[in-house]
Amino acid sequence: MPVFEYAPAPESRAIANLKDHYKPFINGEFVDGSGEPLKTINPATEEVLAEVGTASKSDVDTAVKAARKAYNGVWSKMPGTERAKYLFRIARLIQERSRELAVLESLDNGKPIKESRDSDVPTAAAHFFYHAGWADKLEYAGYGPNPQPLGVAGQIIPWNFPLLMLAWKIAPALATGNTVVLKPAETTPLTALVFAEICQQAELPPGVVNILPGAGDIGASIVEHPDINKIAFTGSTEVGKAIQREVAGTAKKLTLELGGKAANIVFEDAPLDQAIEGIVNGIFFNQGHVCCAGSRLLVQESIAEEVLEKLRYRVSTLRLGDPLDKNTDIGAINSAEQLAKIRGLVEAGDAEGAQRWTSPCPVPDRGFFFAPTVFANVHQSMRIAREEIFGPVLSVLTFRTPDEAVAKANNTPYGLSAGIWTEKGSRILWMANQLRAGVVWANTFNRFDPAAPFGGYQESGFGREGGRTGLEAYLNV
Structure with missing residues (x-):
């Protein structure tokens, strides 16, 4: 290819x-x-x-x-x-x-x-x-x-x-x-x-x-x-x-x-290629410096491996570098202080046993940059699943049933946003009523309009x- x-x-x-x-x-x-x-x-x-x-x-x-x-x-x-x-x-x-x-x-x-x-x-x-x-x-x-x-x-x-x-x-x-x-x-x-x-x-x-x-x-x-x-x-x-x-x-x-620690929930009947784009946009837009970022990915167990494979490939194509380059997908972390916080939480994910994958993209020698990172085998007790990282770091958890997805999504002190990916409209409406989040997106993420209220x-x-x-x-x- x-x-x-x-x-x-x-x-x-x-x-x-x-x-x-x-x-x-x-x-x-x-x-x-x-x-x-x-x-x-x-x-x-x-x-x-x-x-x-x-x-x-x-x-x-x-x-x-x-x-x-x-x-x-x-x-x-x-x-x-x-x-x-x-x-x-x-x-x-x-x-x-x-x-x-x-x-x-x-x-x-x-x-x-x-x-x-x-x-x-x-x-x-x-x-x-x-x-x-x-x-x-x-x-x-x-x-x-x-x-x-x-x-x-x-x-x-x-x-x-x-x-x-x-x-x-x-x-x-x-x-x-x-x-x-x-x-x-x-x-x-x-x-x-x-x-x-x-x-x-x-x-x-x-x-x-x-x-x-x-x-x-x-x-x-x-x-x-x-x-x-x-x-x-x-x-x-x-x-x-x-x-x-x-x-x-x-x-x-x-x-x-x-702050936020939004759940982006992907069911096995979701349009996966569309969902992958939504996942990437949900967490890597603006280097993950987004209060409503989809930083917790909840994937139905039956498709977890397929989603991870597609996600890693898609993330590996993201271009990191000069923010003024029109081809750049991921720019610089805003400050040295924020970069240190991101690194500290990523190290905590490593120490707690999550499976870390980092994009092989080149990272500039100068400036505050952090390559997009995906953690698999994440458990709810881990810091990377509980704390707002506010950077290009995604934690992936799995679920089996809709009830389990709701329980895991709501297992957070935050409640700013959530995303649902499924072809079933009835499931979207049921989930949206169950999730404790101010904004719930269906088959999309990070969509805003001045006419739509936002809050948590x-x-x-x-x-x-x-x-x-x-x-x-x-x-x-």
Whole structure:
């Protein structure tokens, strides 16, 4: 069988319009933050991309005051038809600057350019288009005749989908009449600060959106601030628990989208070639840096060997390397810290007796890379079956009956997502009702739409983002 090799096809990094220095965005202007500057790193090369000014606690207070002034002065009083115009304008500007944003995201985050170009940036624009449509229709959303915004929303987003998570948070907040103070992740602040430029281009009133780069202490300052009405957080379960403890006893509304350990369940009647593609997409998309990744593969025992054989072959064809190469399937791990965590859990899988298979793909000498890995003979007690690895590592378990599949799938403290592969519609509906997961995909995985709510149960958090349901988190209902 012939082997086809592809010549490198790198996207030009010049398209990113990378600057030497970036600043916090407060009250419609870029200002010198009073925090210690940080250097953001290209995880594929370990080179410094830019220096980023950071906020301090006093900057958080300034930003919240600006957001409150904008909320009281113009934004909450503005008719929904007018707010919608700003959201439409932002959506179109994201589209106009899509190549710039995609290249910058891949440089700062490490994800393949084809994912940032074809998934992240278009979906971010789609969220603003979708929520712009709701801005003048809130009284028909099912939340009463005159639903009111909450006030100032404090939002903290993770490093795995920097621009997309920003859109998930900011679009519904603005559509419902709230103003925003947002902290991007410490390792991936650049596209959020370019989004601030887009807010200027769209002539968004000063103070409606404020973006404060910084470390965890800035996120904590936002959570603690007494004049913030709503906290929205996406990130680790541990930090989510700390936020919930801090907010408890206050009047602040809270939504949390946290970790996951999703089960991807394949029955013997499933379309196997289609399922293999869904399995690969479910765990290796974005290097496995996905809260809802299908990191536990549950395969019916009668087809387990066949699935493993097909899966290993398919994974061996994935190309790992330069995130800016359009042929790359798996890019760089976001940070040295995350790479160390992945390696530690993989070593635990080895020590506990799971059968490890790692793709023979070449791994670059520089940068934070980890070859896609599949563990077979995994038992539920193993760490790799219980803990969120957040990397390109798949654990394979087997089951015999649908009841056993449900029991194993639900044997987790998380509950963010699940996948079901079978030709029987009745089984899909039965399984979906049995699984404790916020999102259940049938014969597909990792499919998202701004109109579809997303969120979890148990230690995966609470509240929903997206769709009509997601509006409730930003309204006094």
